[in-house]
Each structure stands twice: as structure tokens, then as C-alpha cells.
Amino acid sequence: MTKTMIISTVMTLLWTLSFPIMLFILKKRVNSVKKFSANNRNGAMLHIYGKQVKVDGSSLVNVPFTTGKDLEIIVAVTPGQHTIEGIFESTETVGTKTRNVRTEKLSFNLSVEAGHSYSAALYFYSAEERADYYKGRTGKSYLGNSAHYYGRQ
Numbered sequence: 001m002t003k004t005m006i007i008s009t010v011m012t013l014l015w016t017l018s019f020p021i022m023l024f025i026l027k028k029r030v031n032s033v034k035k036f037s038a039n040n041r042n043g044a045m046l047h048i049y050g051k052q053v054k055v056d057g058s059s060l061v062n063v064p065f066t067t068g069k070d071l072e073i074i075v076a077v078t079p080g081q082h083t084i085e086g087i088f089e090s091t092e093t094v095g096t097k098t099r100n101v102r103t104e105k106l107s108f109n110l111s112v113e114a115g116h117s118y119s120a121a122l123y124f125y126s127a128e129e130r131a132d133y134y135k136g137r138t139g140k141s142y143l144g145n146s147a148h149y150y151g152r153q
Helices: 003-039 127-133
Strands: 044-048 050-055 065-067 073-077 080-094 097-102 106-112 117-122 147-152
Touching: 003 065, 003 073, 044 050, 044 080, 050 073, 050 117, 080 117
Parallel strands: 044 117
Antiparallel strands: 044 073, 050 080, 065 073, 080 097, 080 106, 117 147
16 A cells, blocks of 8 residues: 555544544534523523633633534623623635734623623624625624624524
8 A cells, every 4th residue: 555545544534533523512512502592591692702701800710601603602691781801813814815813802891681692703894794795684783893793683
């Protein structure tokens, strides 16, 4: 056997073994999010696409949270006013170049309602461009163009 055949065989074997494991992990994560949402249905869900997140000045150790399907942090909060703090990152590919952007630590206040879901993320485009792209199926943007949080019913 040539080296190319050995490498191809090993890679195929690794992929064959890892694929079902990854599917199992993804299914487990999706079920965990559903259970978390059901257990916290009297509050609001906040999907945060960031790092070093704090809610009302507390680290995530003191706040009920889980990790979502897209590796976002999902936090259950009570209805009312909350302060969210974190570092937001995003990547954009333009042609063959990749642009990575990382914010300084941002802090913003938001008011949430029970039974609603909100997303906090960094985008490279305006809220209007996002609404056009998704044909109006987005929530309302509450912040400026560089960082948004969206509320949905």
C-alpha cells in the first residue's frame, strides 16, 4: 500500500467514527436547549453570541444558562430591565480574505418580556439589510448598526 492509500484509509475511518459521535452530541445539545426552554418558559430567553458574558453584573455561574446549537450562550432571565456585558466577535469572508472583528467589552441595557426570545450579536451589516435578507422575518433591532440585539415573539 502506498502512503496516499494509508492516509486516505485512516482519514475515512476517522471520519466514519467521528460523524455519528458528532450527530449524537448535536442531538443532545438540541434536546438540552428544548428542556432548558421548557423549564424557563415563564421568563425570557436571551441568545448571546459573545464571550466573557455577564448578566446584571454576575458571571454565568450565578445565572441559569445553557449552550445552544450554534454554540451561543442561552440565558434565562426574568421579565424586566437587565444589563448585558460581553465581548462580541464576528467573522466575514470577502472573496479570499477573512475579516475578524472583536469588540472591546460592551455593556448595554435591555428590557425583556416573558415568553419572548432575544438575540445579542455582532453583525457586519445594518438592521435594514438583515431584514431585507431575511424578507422581514427578523425581530426588532434595539441598538445601532455594529451590535444588535433582536427581540422575537
